[in-house]
Amino acid sequence: MHNHDHQLDEMYRDIILDHYRSPRGRKDVADPTVVNEGMNPSCGDEIEMKVRLKGDTVEELGVHCAGCAISVASGSMLSEIAEGRTISELKVIAAAVKGMLTTGEVPEEIELDELSDIEVLEGVRQFPVRIKCALLAWVTLVEGLERYEKGGSGENASTTEDANPTVIV
Amino acid sequence: MQEAVNQQQVLDSAEIRKDFPILERSVQGKPLVYLDNAATTQKPRSVIDAEAEYYLKHNANVHRGIHTLAEEATEAYECTRDRIASWIGGVAREEVIFTRGTTEAINLVAHSWGGANIGKGDRIVLTQMEHHANLVPWIQLAKKNGAELAYLPIDGEGRLDLSSMDSIITPNTKLVAITQMSNVLGTINPAAEVAARAHSVGAVVLADGAQSAPHMPVDVKVLGVDFFAFSGHKMLGPTGVGALWGRRELLEAMEPWQTGGEMILLVKWDRATWAELPHKFEAGTPNIAGVAAWSKAFDYLDRFGMDAVRSHEVEWTRYTMNRLLGLGFVNIFGPKDVEERGSAISFEVEGVHPHDLAQFLDSRGVAVRAGHHCAQPLTKLLGQTSTTRASGYLYNTTAESDRLAEALLEAKKYFG
Numbered sequence: 266m267h268n269h270d271h272q273l274d275e276m277y278r279d280i281i282l283d284h285y286r287s288p289r290g291r292k293d294v295a296d297p298t299v300v301n302e303g304m305n306p307s308c309g310d311e312i313e314m315k316v317r318l319k320g321d322t323v324e325e326l327g328v329h330c331a332g333c334a335i336s337v338a339s340g341s342m343l344s345e346i347a348e349g350r351t352i353s354e355l356k357v358i359a360a361a362v363k364g365m366l367t368t369g370e371v372p373e374e375i376e377l378d379e380l381s382d383i384e385v386l387e388g389v390r391q392f393p394v395r396i397k398c399a400l401l402a403w404v405t406l407v408e409g410l411e412r413y414e415k416g417g418s419g420e421n422a423s424t425t426e427d428a429n430p431t432v433i434v
Numbered sequence: 435m436q437e438a439v440n441q442q443q444v445l446d447s448a449e450i451r452k453d454f455p456i457l458e459r460s461v462q463g464k465p466l467v468y469l470d471n472a473a474t475t476q477k478p479r480s481v482i483d484a485e486a487e488y489y490l491k492h493n494a495n496v497h498r499g500i501h502t503l504a505e506e507a508t509e510a511y512e513c514t515r516d517r518i519a520s521w522i523g524g525v526a527r528e529e530v531i532f533t534r535g536t537t538e539a540i541n542l543v544a545h546s547w548g549g550a551n552i553g554k555g556d557r558i559v560l561t562q563m564e565h566h567a568n569l570v571p572w573i574q575l576a577k578k579n580g581a582e583l584a585y586l587p588i589d590g591e592g593r594l595d596l597s598s599m600d601s602i603i604t605p606n607t608k609l610v611a612i613t614q615m616s617n618v619l620g621t622i623n624p625a626a627e628v629a630a631r632a633h634s635v636g637a638v639v640l641a642d643g644a645q646s647a648p649h650m651p652v653d654v655k656v657l658g659v660d661f662f663a664f665s666g667h668k669m670l671g672p673t674g675v676g677a678l679w680g681r682r683e684l685l686e687a688m689e690p691w692q693t694g695g696e697m698i699l700l701v702k703w704d705r706a707t708w709a710e711l712p713h714k715f716e717a718g719t720p721n722i723a724g725v726a727a728w729s730k731a732f733d734y735l736d737r738f739g740m741d742a743v744r745s746h747e748v749e750w751t752r753y754t755m756n757r758l759l760g761l762g763f764v765n766i767f768g769p770k771d772v773e774e775r776g777s778a779i780s781f782e783v784e785g786v787h788p789h790d791l792a793q794f795l796d797s798r799g800v801a802v803r804a805g806h807h808c809a810q811p812l813t814k815l816l817g818q819t820s821t822t823r824a825s826g827y828l829y830n831t832t833a834e835s836d837r838l839a840e841a842l843l844e845a846k847k848y849f850g
Binding site for chain 1: 787788789790793794797804805806810813818819820848849
């Protein structure tokens with residue numbers, strides 16, 4: 266197999282294609298606390314994320330992503346690990362995913378291999394223009410959660426439905 | 435195949451390819467199939483050599499020095515202006531303004547002509563298939579001056595629907611800006627028909643020729659437009675050079691957009707007067723090397739003539755569209771009739787996202803474009819977030835279309 270085919274297969278691992286073909290977490294969330302949309306203007310990928318929090322813990326999370334295999338799979342994987350975790354835990358994981366995709370460095374306290382299939386996204390690092398596809402879901406989640414935190418715990422202030430979408434560049 | 439034989443009679447692409455050094459390279463271990471010509475074209479050796487030769491032998495600033503190099507540089511620069519003037523239908527050389535490209539040419543018109551002539555309550559008419567370059571400058575102008583925007587719609591095959599043209603190009607319309615050939619749909623627009631209606635209400639007409647000028651004969655007088663903008667790099671020339679043609683009386687009445695050196699007549703402490711056309715619109719040191727080398731692109735295209743280039747592309751497009759449609763899982767946007775379109779073929783493959791598709795094709799050495807192609811509203815209108823586009827030129831062969839089709843089949847299996 267040619268080297269580039271190998272690289273291609275490293276990015277499009279079977280697990281990723283499986284998530285792409287049948288995305289997890291593609292559901293509607295009743296009474297969401299946080300709603301955020303993300304987009305990747307350079308390629309048109311769009312993601313909508315709804316989260317219902319109980320305290321600072323994610324009770325339910327739904328992801329709808331119209332995009333490439335990488336962005337859909339990444340959002341699908343995110344949905345698999347989000348529920349039951351706190352806002353701060355998710356922020357740490359998102360930062361670790363970013364580290365894995367950019368510098369290749371992941372904080373020691375994070376064991377990505379224990380987090381569902383997320384580790385297989387590592388192959389994307391060899392394709393710099395695709396890194397933001399893999400990051401879109403994570404950036405959208407973190408920005409949505411941060412807006413929620415800034416807005417306090419009030420019911421109205423907590424929804425980001427009318428806010429500007431998260432734009433990844 | 436029959437198409438291949440016909441194509442052979444129009445242009446000998448195999449022979450032409452030898453003039454393009456980059457086409458000899460391989461990508462991902464496979465011979466490059468370059469099908470991103472609507473974004474930018476490759477350059478023949480003559481253009482590359484001319485740019486180098488300018489710096490090796492003639493480099494000097496234009497229009498001022500009284501020395502041999504400056505005279506040579508000025509001559510090379512001004513020669514290209516003559517070349518363009520005759521190439522777009524025999525206009526006066528003073529009506530040809532050098533710019534960085536189509537985008538800058540349209541911005542020049544929007545700021546200088548539009549800023550002074552389009553006001554509150556006036557209407558600017560565009561089409562639904564405009565590239566951002568012929569869309570955003572008008573959005574900004576409308577916002578600044580309080581004008582309104584209206585759009586000529588497209589039909590189901592991505593052709594302009596002119597049935598409602600008379601109600602869209604209203605008496606308060608001051609400008610109609612229309613692409614002559616869509617970079618997404620490939621559609622060749624009836625610019626002359628639109629221009630006639632626009633002129634009947636006293637509006638000025640700008641044609642975006644970024645895609646048309648490289649691929650078909652252009653005569654601005656036959657088109658009947660008032661401004662025509664196009665780029666060098668989409669027609670075998672260097673990046674960073676383009677041209678605006680405008681009718682003399684319009685250009686003369688316009689204030690300069692950018693000011694500074696090279697564009698003045700007299701400067702006092704508190705005022706300045708402007709140089710004659712075309713220099714009034716060419717402030718600062720231009721891309722002299724690029725302009726000089728651009729003339730070699732015209733020379734190259736003239737070896738065959740634009741009628742032959744167009745015929746070659748019609749056959750290549752027909753073959754490629756048939757090949758893609760024959761796969762059974764490809765949906766092509768834009769006109770089905772190759773006589774109504776250029777060689778930019780945008781398509782979708784069921785179940786495969788354009789970015790994954792482009793990535794996979796790259797692994798097979800095939801370069802295509804994936805995205806919104808700088809036409810976000812149109813992409814949405816097509817019900818897509820992005821599309822994949824293969825676009826050909828005079829050096830593309832039907833064998834390359836086969837490579838594209840084979841790679842698409844593989845991709846479909848890979849992602850499907």
